[in-house]
Amino acid sequence: MRDADPGLFGPASVTWQLHGDPMMWVAGVRALYLQALHPRAVRGVFRNSTVFDEKRGRRDAWGRLMRTAGFVGTITYGTTEAAEKAGARVRRIHRTLGVDEPELLLWVHCAEADSYLSVLRRSGFVLTDAQADRYIDEHRTSARLVGLDPAGVPSNTAELAAYFEKVRPELAAGPEAHEVDAFLRRPPVPAPLVPAREVLWRRVAALAYAALPPYAHELYGRPVSAPAAVTRQLALAGTLLRCIPARVRWQLPPKHILRAMARLGPESRPAPYKLRRQAAILDGAGSTRAHRRSE
Template sequence: MAGDRGLFGPRSVTWQMHGDPMMWIAGVRALYLQALHPRAVRGVLQNSAAFQKNKGGRRDAWGRLMRTADFVGTVTYGTTEAAERAGATVRGIHRRLSATDPATGERYGVDEPALLLWVHCAEVDSYLHVLRRSGYPVSDAQADAYLHEHRESARLVGLDPDTVPGDRDALAAYFADVRPHLALTPEARQVDDFLRRPPTPTALVPARELLWTPVAELAYGALPPYAHELYGRPAPRPATVTRRLRVTGGLLRAVPPALRWRLPPRHILRAVARLGPGARPAPYKLCRSAAILGPQDTQGELRD
């Protein structure tokens, strides 16, 4: 294949996983989880276009979600230059933003390493958890490889890669350390309300109830038990959530990739045009690697 392979390349775990349609549900789970960190969620609510009204009195909820998807797609499938440029843009925005603790009056930057690390870990944990639980074939060694790969995406947003969990054990240890600091704040309740009922024109409310509500409910159900306890809302039994994730994953994956990839922002189509048909992401490529190689070799083979 000719052309720039980007930060990860077509043989990486990231390249295969991020082409899966369950990434949308995983992204919503990440938002639910991220909102439980008081300092992080405060920075979001005080700055995000999804929650702050523009000059026209409107909130750009859907636009904010699409910009996040565009960033993930660019970092995964874009050229190295495009990914680095996207990271520089995010770092520049974060440097200019701050939040205020209403209880103490403390003002702090949203680019504090601890806050960036929480956002990063909630994202990669959600991507791995939802895809694996929904039946996507990621082995333990490949899951570790995925987390190792995403030290690179952490670097893009301003983190030192050496401080970022690079395997499942390190990620579990990180969550164990941070859990005592999580809480259901008024800001987290706002995020919960937003995710359950995002601002929608009146004419489109029925479509929201039909298409969005099941996604939000499934993402909430996929949260860890401690998150359900903090939110104080019941969730289906774990076995029920797993069954629904598998059914949903099966239905979405039955849609031909050529159709799914035509939806915005179309990063996969551009990557395939740049690198050739062999760059198409597919679950079977992970299965093939796992079948041919042992766990340690698999992790090395999948990294370009």
């Protein structure tokens, strides 16, 4: 196991531990809500993709959500070769959709990084501020995979916040954004799964929407509870989901984490306590493997 390929991040990274948390599903939906507020980015998807086409794409949109989750799992827990191939596929798709401009790629990247970090921290996943900064820095590796120059991507939470302040005047909830909202609130599913959608999925989507920053709620025009109340809801959801044994959650396809553990050994399993135990190391001088690869 010692010589096995740890991939682009590896078990010592913040990313490895964070992405194994079940609240990543809520965070991923929040990212889609946020990404849809950039008119040029979401317009390119609608113009060049069947994802939201009423006749063909409404069902494929669900598949797109799964493919996005698969990409994150592959680049986090897969081998270096698998991650690089996944990045190449995404770059080809972006060229096809016409959303491969650096400005648009940066928006998509930052919306994802902010959503993952914000939702997990608010739901009770404990990170020091230094670890949060390290996570944003590590995430520049995924920026490179989708075609961005890591040198131009925020490397800490302060730079990420400054980026959002800069881009906010460009954001708007146009017709495409409201179409994304409608899809996320009521995605098409086979008839037998309609009850599950009404009971489970709509709660996930509502929580993801509530977790958006206040300016996003203003743009969409749907108010939510006060931020403190939303944080309590996120914490409750996080507590409940983390009660499901990790080994049970990880059995769901495509089993990225289990395959990584088979490759690297059981000690590589992601777990929040490792960040608490290793805080002194992770927050000390030096750079992570992911940071070195991004330079």
